[in-house]
Amino acid sequence: xxxxxxxxxxxxxxxxxxxxxxxxxxxxxxxxxxxxxxxxxxxxxxxxxxxxxxxxxxxxxxxxxxxxxxxxxxxxxxxxxxxxxxxxxxxxxxxxxxxxxxxxxxxxxxxxxxxxxxxxxxxxxxxxxxxxxxxxxxxxxxxxxxxxxxxxxxxxxxxxxxxxxxxxxxxxxxxxxxxxxxxxxxxxxxxxxxxxxxxxxxxxxxxxxxxxxxxxxxxxxxxxxxxxxxxxxxxxxxxxxxxxxxxxxxxxxxxxxxxxxxxxxxxxxxxxxxxxxxxxxxxxxxxxxxxxxxxxxxxxxxxx
Amino acid sequence: xxxxxxxxxxxxxxxxxxxxxxxxxxxxxxxxxxxxxxxxxxxxxxxxxxxxxxxxxxxxxxxxxxxxxxxxxxxxxxxxxxxxxxxxxxxxxxxxxxxxxxxxxxxxxxxxxxxxxxxxxxxxxxxxxxxxxxxxxxxxxxxxxxxxxxxxxxxxxxxxxxxxxxxxxxxxxxxxxxxxxxxxxxxxxxxxxxxxxxxxxxxxxxxxxxxxxxxxxxxxxxxxxxxxxxxxxxxxxxxxxxxxxxxxxxxxxxxxxxxxxxxxxxxxxxxxxxxxxxxxxxxxxxxxxxxxxxxxxxxxxxxxxxxxxxxxxxxxxxx
Numbered sequence: 349x350x351x352x353x354x355x356x357x358x359x360x361x362x363x364x365x366x367x368x369x370x371x372x373x374x375x376x377x378x379x380x381x382x383x384x385x386x387x388x389x390x391x392x393x394x395x396x397x398x399x400x401x402x403x404x405x406x407x408x409x410x411x412x413x414x415x416x417x418x419x420x421x422x423x424x425x426x427x428x429x430x431x432x433x434x435x436x437x438x439x440x441x442x443x444x445x446x447x448x449x450x451x452x453x454x455x456x457x458x459x460x461x462x463x464x465x466x467x468x469x470x471x472x473x474x475x476x477x478x479x480x481x482x483x484x485x486x487x488x489x490x491x492x493x494x495x496x497x498x499x500x501x502x503x504x505x506x507x508x509x510x511x512x513x514x515x516x517x518x519x520x521x522x523x524x525x526x527x528x529x530x531x532x533x534x535x536x537x538x539x540x541x542x543x544x545x546x547x548x549x550x551x552x553x554x555x556x557x558x559x560x561x562x563x564x565x566x567x568x569x570x571x572x573x574x575x576x577x578x579x580x581x582x583x584x585x586x587x588x589x590x591x592x593x594x595x596x597x598x599x600x601x602x603x604x605x606x607x608x609x610x611x612x613x614x615x616x617x618x619x620x621x622x623x624x625x626x627x628x629x630x631x632x633x634x635x636x637x638x639x640x641x642x643x644x645x646x647x648x649x650x651x652x
Numbered sequence: 653x654x655x656x657x658x659x660x661x662x663x664x665x666x667x668x669x670x671x672x673x674x675x676x677x678x679x680x681x682x683x684x685x686x687x688x689x690x691x692x693x694x695x696x697x698x699x700x701x702x703x704x705x706x707x708x709x710x711x712x713x714x715x716x717x718x719x720x721x722x723x724x725x726x727x728x729x730x731x732x733x734x735x736x737x738x739x740x741x742x743x744x745x746x747x748x749x750x751x752x753x754x755x756x757x758x759x760x761x762x763x764x765x766x767x768x769x770x771x772x773x774x775x776x777x778x779x780x781x782x783x784x785x786x787x788x789x790x791x792x793x794x795x796x797x798x799x800x801x802x803x804x805x806x807x808x809x810x811x812x813x814x815x816x817x818x819x820x821x822x823x824x825x826x827x828x829x830x831x832x833x834x835x836x837x838x839x840x841x842x843x844x845x846x847x848x849x850x851x852x853x854x855x856x857x858x859x860x861x862x863x864x865x866x867x868x869x870x871x872x873x874x875x876x877x878x879x880x881x882x883x884x885x886x887x888x889x890x891x892x893x894x895x896x897x898x899x900x901x902x903x904x905x906x907x908x909x910x911x912x913x914x915x916x917x918x919x920x921x922x923x924x925x926x927x928x929x930x931x932x933x934x935x936x937x938x939x940x941x942x943x944x945x946x947x948x949x950x951x952x953x954x955x956x957x958x959x960x961x962x963x964x965x966x967x968x969x970x971x
Contacts, residue, residue, distance in 0.1 A: 376867045383869040384765055390756030391774055394843060397836040398781040401792045408795075456687030464681055470688075476961065477691050483890065483957035484950070485897020487924045488698060491946045494931065495701035519694055526691065550673050552680045580785025583899035583924070587932040607787045607900075614791045614904060622795070629788045640783050 402633070409630025412623055417631075422593055422609070428620045432628050434595050435604040438510070439632070441596065442589055442605055443579045445514025450521035450578075451571060455560075457522075458529025458567075463555055475530075482523035489519040490584035498588060510596070510603040513589025517578040524577070528570025532563035569647040576639035580632060582607035606632045702950060705943030712937065717944055721912040723926075725934075730941035734912050736948060738920040742827060742902065743895035745916075746834035751888055753835070754842030759872060762850040775847065782840035790904030793833045798824060798905060801832065805917055820918040825907030827920040833901045838891040845887025849880035882963055889960030893953045899924040923949040 371377065420431035457474070465471040493516040498507050536559050544554040560567075582605075590602035591612060606628040613625035709717065713730060720731025757778065761771040805822040812818040822828070853876050861871035877884075907919025908929055923945045931942055 376870070380867045380869050383872075387756045387760040387765065390753045391760040394753055394757040394781075394839050395774055395777045397839075398777050398784070400796070401781075401784055401789060404792055404796050405788060453687045453690050456684045457691060460681075460684035460688035464684060474688050474691050477695050479961050480954065480957055481691055481695050483893045483897075483953055483960075484695075484698060485899065485924060485953055487897065487899040487927050488702070488946055488950055488953075491705075491927065491931065491943065492694075492698040492701050495705055495943075496697065519698075522691065522694065526688075550669065550677050552673075552677045555680070576783060580783075580787070582785070582787040583928060586928055590932070607785060610787045610791055611900060611904065614787075614794055625791055629791055632785060633788055636783050636785065637780065640780060 405626070405629050405633050408623075408626040409628075409633075412627040413630065417627055421595060422604075422613075422624060423620060424593070425616060425618055425621065430620070430624065432604075432606065432609060432624055432631075434592065435606045435609040435628060436631065438589070438592075438596060438604040439579055439606045442510055442513045442517060442585065442603060443575060445511060446517035446521055446578050447571075447575055449515065449518035450525050450574070453518075454522050454525025455529050455567065457526045458533060459555060459560070461526070461530045462533035463551075463559065478523050478526050481519075482527070485583075486520055486581055487583040489516050490586060490588055492516070492519065493584065493588045506600040508588065508590040508602040509600045510589055511600060513585045513603065513605070516584035516588045517581055520581060520584060521574040521578050524574040525571055528574075529563075529567050532566030532570070533559060535566065536562050565646060565649060569643045572639055572643040572646065576636045576643070579639075580607055580636055582611050586611070699950070702943055702947050706940060706947045708937060709940035709944040713941070713944070717941070718948070723910045725938050728937055730938070730944075732923065732926075732941075732945045732948065734909065735921045735923045735926045735945060737912070738827070738906070739896055739922040739924070739949065739952070741916075742831050742834055742906070742920070742922055743892055743898075745831045746838060746895050747888065747892050749831070750835045750838050750842055750891065754839050754891075755846045755877075755884060757839075757843045758846035758850055759877075762847055763868065763872060763876070765868070775844075778840050778843045781836070782844070786837060786898065786900040787904075789833055789836060790901035793829060793901060793905040794825075797832065798829045801829065805829075809917055816914045817916050820913065820915040822917040825905050825919050827906065827916045827918065830902045830906035830920070830922075831916075833905055834895050834898060837898055837901060838895050841891040841894060842884075842887055845890065846880070846884045849883035849887070850876060852883070853879045886960045886964035889956055889963060893956040893960065896922075896956065897924055897949060897953050899928050903928045 372381070414431075416429070417431040418433050418436065420429070421434050422432060423430035457478075461471050461475055493512050497509075497512040497515060540558055540562060541554055544558045549558070585605055585608050589605060589608065591608050592602045592604045596603050610625045610628050610632070613621040613628075616622065709730065713720075717731055718736060719733055720729075721733040722729045722731050723734065724730070757774070760766070761774050802822055802824075805826075805828055809818050809821055857875055857879055858871060861875040862868075866874070902922055903925035906921060906925055908925055909919035909921050913920065927942055927946055927949075930938065934942055
């Protein structure tokens, strides 16, 4: 009987009478308090990094916020002033390209998994592959796009480009969008589909007019979270979208993004660049936290 | 139209599906099938691209690539031992620290130890921590965390300097701060998966445990955690995969060393940071060597993730 360690009794007095009131001096109660305190300390340690990171990003980045930050481009190394206007636009543009690719593909794939085939070997394979794809390191997605888009110059003979970066981010978003679509659709009551078939709707009409709209909330929540995650990704962009110190003119040339800007400027030995990295972190973190709160708000709408 | 020629009674009760409708139905099904195949195509494409890129390096370095530590672009001699060792050590150490913290936090916010509002607040904060981009954590690690923990690392060096794991003077970036930032990054995964697992343990099991007179922690250790252990293990495996592939924060703080050093206080390297640092500027066989390293990283994370899926699927709770 190895599991008695927390319960103390000896065999002769197994049914010893004990008062019912709580005695804090018993070994079991002291142990209980000890473990509760340890868990509480662990929880405090788990929460601490978020508070510290938010505090520093808001303090260091917040004091640098000005109009110039949004309207100017980064200064050359060694010079002061300047802003990150091109990187803000770049992040929005690259994330938009990724979203435009990942949402149709992901929602379509999710529809197939939930509505057409959830038991066949192919659906099982796709579903398993989706979980594996979700675990592929983000840098590998960059290597993949570097191999098929950048070195092959597949888009109008351009190598590094905003489109390449968008594709790399789309690869990362895809598993999340498929998973949330599939799970959202599976929550739709079967009766709704039967009702639609009963009044003579075809499968296509049922899916697009009945099933998909009723699963809108969970899908939208997942999509917003996927977009927020993609906006902060850096690793897939370093050698696909690269970086550019200028204003963007088209989507087929290298493009600046806030995440790559933070990476490049954080490791530079110049004060001005480091400060721009903090300012970019401030804007990026605010955007991502806002998206997360938006996602929570959307998912709360459904419960009302 | 055929349907107009049907007898009248039939026309009201039966609607023949027009050919166009059937075509749309079929087309839509095939379209979604095609989109679902995108997952398989991308997964296969990733593997083939990386393998194709690595072939040159595989044929010239072979298995020696895994066990030599020279990374020498001038003489074109490449071995990934430093990066492979760094990847394994950093992720395993991070897991060893993050598992007690994450599972402890999950227990703290599921087992009714504190009021509901506090539980939700802690849960929300842990989820928001997962949303902070890794590059921002890297920036914070460079300018705030590493200077703050350096005295503690120095103390470790003074106390345990006789030991090969602590025999270098900490001078900024290194393995130890990289492990700590990895802990911050995987803690939310472990916490949220453990929390879901603990929440799924049926209330009857808890009630049964309390009914025979255990204390709260007696129930947690001998009934609740064992009931949720498979899902927790799956979550830990997922976190291990994430830690191995984590790039930005680690790249910014690990120091990107090219030489092998056993000391945890010295700069080190991981496969992912090596890729992030060198891929953009590499050419020739260096690209191929990097692809070879990427292939190793992919296989490592692939094995860990498949293991995680199998554990979660095979051993999921059955009551």
